[in-house]
Amino acid sequence: MSTEGTYYVPDQSKLPIFAATGMGVMAYGAASWVLEGGSSTIFLIGSLIMAAVLYKWWSIVIDENMRGLASPQLKHSYVLGMLWFIFSEVMFFACFFGALFYVRVLVNSWIGGEAAVGWFDDTPTDAAAANAQHLWPGYEAAWPPMITPDQAVNGDAAQFKGPDQNMSFPGWDRILHWLPLWNTLVLITSSVTVHIAHTALKDDNRKKFNTWLGITVALGIFFLFLQVEEYIEAYQHMGLTLESGIYGTTFFMLTGFHGMHVTLGTVMLLIQWIRGLKGHFTHDDQFGFEAASWYWHFVDVVWVGLFLFVYVLA
Amino acid sequence: MAHGPATLADGWGKYISRWVFTTNHKDIGTLYLWFSFAMFIMGGAFAMIIRAELFQPGMQLIKPEFFNQMTTMHGLVMVFGAIMPAFVGLANWLIPMMIGAPDMALPRMNNLSFWILPFAFAILTSTLFMEGGGPNFGWTFYAPLSTTYAPDTVNYFIFGVHIMGASSIMGSINIIATVMNMRAPGMTYMKMPLFVWTWVITAFLLVAVMPVLAGAVTMMLMDINFGTSFFDAAGGGDPVLFQHVFWFFGHPEVYIIILPAFGVVSQIIPTFSRKPLFGYSSMVYATAAIAFLSFVVWAHHMFTVGMPIAGELYFMYATMLIAVPTGVKVFNWITTMYRGSLTFETPMLFSIAFVILFTFGGFTGMMLSIAAADMQYHDTYFVVAHFHYVMVAGAVFSGTAAVYYWLPKWCGKMYDETMGKVQFWIAFIGFNITFMPQHFLGLAGMPRRYADYGLQFADWNMVSSIGAFMYGGAQILFLFNVIRTIGWGKPTDDPKVWEGAEGLEWTLPTPAPYHTFSTPPKVK
Numbered sequence: 001m002s003t004e005g006t007y008y009v010p011d012q013s014k015l016p017i018f019a020a021t022g023m024g025v026m027a028y029g030a031a032s033w034v035l036e037g038g039s040s041t042i043f044l045i046g047s048l049i050m051a052a053v054l055y056k057w058w059s060i061v062i063d064e065n066m067r068g069l070a071s072p073q074l075k076h077s078y079v080l081g082m083l084w085f086i087f088s089e090v091m092f093f094a095c096f097f098g099a100l101f102y103v104r105v106l107v108n109s110w111i112g113g114e115a116a117v118g119w120f121d122d123t124p125t126d127a128a129a130a131n132a133q134h135l136w137p138g139y140e141a142a143w144p145p146m147i148t149p150d151q152a153v154n155g156d157a158a159q160f161k162g163p164d165q166n167m168s169f170p171g172w173d174r175i176l177h178w179l180p181l182w183n184t185l186v187l188i189t190s191s192v193t194v195h196i197a198h199t200a201l202k203d204d205n206r207k208k209f210n211t212w213l214g215i216t217v218a219l220g221i222f223f224l225f226l227q228v229e230e231y232i233e234a235y236q237h238m239g240l241t242l243e244s245g246i247y248g249t250t251f252f253m254l255t256g257f258h259g260m261h262v263t264l265g266t267v268m269l270l271i272q273w274i275r276g277l278k279g280h281f282t283h284d285d286q287f288g289f290e291a292a293s294w295y296w297h298f299v300d301v302v303w304v305g306l307f308l309f310v311y312v313l314a
Numbered sequence: 315m316a317h318g319p320a321t322l323a324d325g326w327g328k329y330i331s332r333w334v335f336t337t338n339h340k341d342i343g344t345l346y347l348w349f350s351f352a353m354f355i356m357g358g359a360f361a362m363i364i365r366a367e368l369f370q371p372g373m374q375l376i377k378p379e380f381f382n383q384m385t386t387m388h389g390l391v392m393v394f395g396a397i398m399p400a401f402v403g404l405a406n407w408l409i410p411m412m413i414g415a416p417d418m419a420l421p422r423m424n425n426l427s428f429w430i431l432p433f434a435f436a437i438l439t440s441t442l443f444m445e446g447g448g449p450n451f452g453w454t455f456y457a458p459l460s461t462t463y464a465p466d467t468v469n470y471f472i473f474g475v476h477i478m479g480a481s482s483i484m485g486s487i488n489i490i491a492t493v494m495n496m497r498a499p500g501m502t503y504m505k506m507p508l509f510v511w512t513w514v515i516t517a518f519l520l521v522a523v524m525p526v527l528a529g530a531v532t533m534m535l536m537d538i539n540f541g542t543s544f545f546d547a548a549g550g551g552d553p554v555l556f557q558h559v560f561w562f563f564g565h566p567e568v569y570i571i572i573l574p575a576f577g578v579v580s581q582i583i584p585t586f587s588r589k590p591l592f593g594y595s596s597m598v599y600a601t602a603a604i605a606f607l608s609f610v611v612w613a614h615h616m617f618t619v620g621m622p623i624a625g626e627l628y629f630m631y632a633t634m635l636i637a638v639p640t641g642v643k644v645f646n647w648i649t650t651m652y653r654g655s656l657t658f659e660t661p662m663l664f665s666i667a668f669v670i671l672f673t674f675g676g677f678t679g680m681m682l683s684i685a686a687a688d689m690q691y692h693d694t695y696f697v698v699a700h701f702h703y704v705m706v707a708g709a710v711f712s713g714t715a716a717v718y719y720w721l722p723k724w725c726g727k728m729y730d731e732t733m734g735k736v737q738f739w740i741a742f743i744g745f746n747i748t749f750m751p752q753h754f755l756g757l758a759g760m761p762r763r764y765a766d767y768g769l770q771f772a773d774w775n776m777v778s779s780i781g782a783f784m785y786g787g788a789q790i791l792f793l794f795n796v797i798r799t800i801g802w803g804k805p806t807d808d809p810k811v812w813e814g815a816e817g818l819e820w821t822l823p824t825p826a827p828y829h830t831f832s833t834p835p836k837v838k
Contacts, residue, residue: 007496009417009829012335016426023480024433027473031437034469034539057422073495077419080491088483088525095529098562099544099555107552136547150548160549243541246550253536 008069015057022049058271062280062288075287082291086298089261093302096257100250100309104143108246111149112141144168148245163248164239167230167311179230180311183223184303187262190219191300194269194293204283206276213273213289216296220266227259254310258302265299268292319828334429337421338828339406340724345428346403347717351793353395353435354710358786360388365748365782368775371767381765382450383442389453393571394478395435397705400713401574402427402485405513407724409489411819411826412507414498414835419491423484430481437474441467452763454564457545457556461537468538472531479524486517486524493517498818500837504598507817508591511598512577515605519566519573522609527563530556554619561612569608572672572704573601575712576643579665581817582719583647586662587654588814593646600639600646607636617688626685633683637676644673659812660734664715667742668708675703678753693763696756702749714741714792721796722811726825727803733795741788747781 029043064070070078113132132139139152144166150158170178194216200208231252234240242252272289275281281289319341320328336342363384367375376384406424410417418424441448446465449455460468493514497506533556536542543549545556584591591597614633617626647669656662678700682688691697722728751774756762760771767775810820818837822830 007416009421010337012331013337013422013425014335016422017334017429019426020429020433023430023477024437027433027477028437028470031469031473034535035466077491077495080494081420081423081487084487084490084521085483088487088521091522092525092529095526095559095562099529099533099559102555102558103551107547107555108550111547111550111552145550148543148549158548160543160546241541242536243543246543249536249542249544249549249551253533253542 006071006073008064008071008074010064015053015060018049019053019057022046022053026050062275065285065287066280075285078287078291082294086294089298093254093257093305096250096254097305097309100254103246103250108143108145109141111136112139114141144247145245146247150245160243160245161239163234163241163244166238166240166247167234167251169312179226179233180307183226183230184307186219186223186226187300187303190216190223191297193219194296198290198293201276201281201286201289202283210273210276213269213276217266217270217273220262220269220296223262224259224266227255227262230255251310254306258299258306261299261302265292265296268295335425337417337425339410339418339421339424340826340828342418342424342428343403343406343408344724346399346406349428349431350396350398350400350403353391353399354789355793356439357388357391357396358789360384360391361782362786364388365779367765368767369779370776371769371772373766376765378765379447379450382452382763383448385763386449386452386455387439387442390438390449391435392705393453393567394475395431397571397709397713398482399431401513401516401571401709404509404574404578404713404716404720405489408720408819409492409510409513410496411822411830412510412817413493413496413501414818414831414837415492415496416829416832416834418488419496420488424488427481427485427488430477434474434478434481437470437477441465441470444470454560455534456560457534457537457553460556461534461545464538469535472535475531476528479528482520482524486520489513489517490521498831498834498837504595505837507577508580508594508597508601509574509577512573512580512601515601516570516573519570519605519608523563523566523570526559527567530559530563533559554616557616557619558613561615562609564615565612566605566608568701568704569604571709573604575668575672575709576601578712578716578719579647579668582661582665582715583650583669584816585719585812585814586657586659586665587651588656589650589654590816591646592649592652593642596642597646600642603639604636607632607639611636614683614685614688617685618692630683630685634680637680640676644669644676655814659718660729660731660738661715661719663735663738663742664711664718667738668711668715671703671707671711671745675700675708678703691756693761694756695752695760695762698762699749699752699756702752706749707745711741717796719812720819721799722803722806723819723822723824723826725800725803726805726807727799728806729795729799729803733791733798737788737791737795740791741785744781744784744786744788748778748785749781751775751778751781 023046026043026046026049029040029046032038033040033043111132113136136149136153139147139149145162146166147162148158148160150160151162167180169175175181193212197209197212197216200206200212240251241248269292272292275288319336319338320332322329333341333345336345363376364381367373367381406418409415439448444467446467448467449460449464449471451459451464451468455471493506493510503511533542533544537544537546543551545551545553547553580591580597611629611633613621613625613629617629621629651666658666678696682691682697682700718729718734755771755774755778758771760767807824809822809824811824812820818831818835819826821835
């Protein structure tokens with residue numbers, strides 16, 4: 001790709017400094033909020049600044065595009081920006097998946113005194129056995145761990161207590177009551193519907209585009225509804241909370257961050273839907289929608305990983 | 315866009331709003347560089363406090379608690395506030411001029427990336443004045459020191475790191491988009507100056523690992539405030555998990571710091587050798603190889619933590635492999651100088667010192683990579699000496715060289731060569747007096763990060779402190795020389811500035827106009 005001599009370099013802009021201020025206030029506010037007796041006021045002020053800036057920022061970018069300022073080369077910069085942003089999100093999830101694998105495969109059996117110190121030889125060494133005997137006697141490695149090492153040693157006095165039930169596959173007889181399966185179906189369907197919407201837009205079939213994008217947004221909201229149901233179930237009936245040892249930790253952090261990304265993706269798609277209703281996009285100029293749909297596919301792929309490693313293979 | 319940038323003559327209001335609202339890559343580059351120098355002075359002041367306390371055994375000036383905050387803040391400020399922004403500043407100034415682009419690909423985001431930093435570091439340093447003091451757990455913030463035993467202010471540190479990471483990711487995406495999308499016609503990838511190559515690979519590393527750092531501090535946040543047990547074995551987690559996550563970020567991070575330095579030196583040495591860079595393509599492949607290896611060697615920072623023996627062996631051998639591409643680079647720099655018409659202006663002096671001292675730091679790195687021997691070296695002053703040879707004589711020396719080299723192009727005025735050379739020799743000698751003895755201290759068993767030490771370490775510590783004050787003094791001279799150049803330097807309008815300089819940035823008028831390459835140049 002080469003410079004074509006018409007690259008649009010925007011003049012001075014007030015947006016970034018307000019965005020930086022919003023982020024600074026949010027960060028400071030969040031840090032003081034989590035302290036004991038902290039208040040959420042500063043954080044909320046920061047969030048409001050940020051929301052206003054983002055609204056304004058994207059309005060301006062959309063307006064520039066409608067006025068024809070965005071050359072094909074500039075649009076390609078936006079494409080690259082979005083793709084590399086998604087890559088950074090992939091690495092964020094990789095971090096939490098990595099933590100899950102490390103804990104499941106290595107730490108769990110080390111604490112239980114099962115594994116050897118070497119990978120070439122899996123007979124327990126004296127060191128591993130002694131480790132288990134002295135540090136966490138009575139803890140047996142298992143996944144999902146229903147009791148924590150703390151509980152194995154200290155019983156009811158333990159600070160960390162395992163869950164009463166876990167979220168793993170409940171058996172074929174109860175499979176239709178297993179929420180994660182429904183969640184998977186909903187999200188995969190939504191990836192298909194957003195693709196149908198994309199094809200419709202390329203064919204200039206606006207009505208079909210609006211309909212299928214609307215369905216995608218509805219499916220996104222439905223997924224979030226099911227996810228909230230699952231959390232309520234976990235907290236109220238299954239004794240499964242953030243504090244239920246490493247299982248609760250990894251379960252809620254992975255599904256929670258995924259849920260936050262679904263929320264973001266749903267908002268993105270909703271905005272594109274509203275733009276579609278207002279008549280934005282043409283069959284060959286639809287970056288806002290495409291970016292949101294890439295993000296949606298990414299969120300979908302992450303869920304498939306979650307479904308496999310958090311729910312099924314347990 | 316037709317009007318020029320506001321100057322002080324237009325009044326303070328317009329002048330300040332120029333810098334705050336700017337979308338110009340040169341303005342933003344300047345902001346980055348000045349911010350980084352301010353942080354360098356602050357981090358340097360922390361280092362001076364550390365060295366003053368360690369001048370003699372026993373507690374002299376400050377309390378141990380404050381000493382811990384100083385070692386932590388020195389590391390954080392220097393890595394994230396001084397060195398990284400310095401190279402982002404150079405990238406902003408130079409990449410568009412080197413590839414013939416009108417500006418960075420996403421100019422408004424570019425401004426946002428910069429202006430997050432003052433907020434992030436205001437939040438971070440404000441903790442020093444809060445109840446409980448600032449972060450005191452070392453710049454590597456290992457759990458449980460940084461979780462169970464941390465002061466309450468750790469939450470400010472966590473969110474400060476979060477927005478700083480957002481700044482880095484946005485800055486890197488911008489650099490990648492610029493290099494991939496904004497090159498002038500004919501500027502193929504394998505014609506790009508090496509500085510551009512090293513930066514685009516660095517940007518890739520940043521986009522890959524800054525989110526992992528965000529993950530690490532998020533896990534800390536949850537463990538501290540919300541009862542999770544990532545780093546607590548009682549709940550089934552593992553404090554060693556923290557070290558794995560941190561170093562998966564941390565090892566690529568050290569290449570994020572050094573790769574742009576490689577790029578700078580690869581621009582400067584050919585100029586003053588009056589020869590093209592030897593082995594250009596092997597330099598590119600070596601940079602890529604180093605970047606790849608940086609992802610698969612992280613646990614060599616953790617040899618003493620209790621890993622399976624297979625892990626120790628793998629990480630030892632993988633780490634040693636890095637010496638191969640790095641050796642390629644060092645030999646290429648030397649071969650570039652071989653039979654060249656060398657002159658020794660200040661940028662060249664710093665670059666040659668870079669090659670020598672960086673290689674020295676690389677060799678101590680080889681010593682540390684031997685897992686069995688590392689049991690003795692781990693967490694001693696030997697490690698401190700090793701990474702200061704690559705961070706200071708590596709990154710900071712090359713940054714200084716870059717400022718002297720491109721400053722005449724930026725502002726159209728020459729710096730004072732004598733003062734530059736005096737600064738170089740004070741810095742070079744001061745640096746070696748500071749850090750060479752720390753190898754001996756470390757091998758003799760002095761642990762790092764302690765506020766006090768046994769009497770047997772007294773002599774070399776005193777020597778080290780004297781060198782540190784010398785090195786600190788050289789930086790004041792540097793600041794003075796830069797300000798003097800910008801204000802009162804001898805004007806020059808020679809586009810090339812240096813006789814042997816090659817590259818698109820030297821085809822532009824001197825000083826470089828506010829907007830360059832509005833129409834792209836043709837590259838043959």
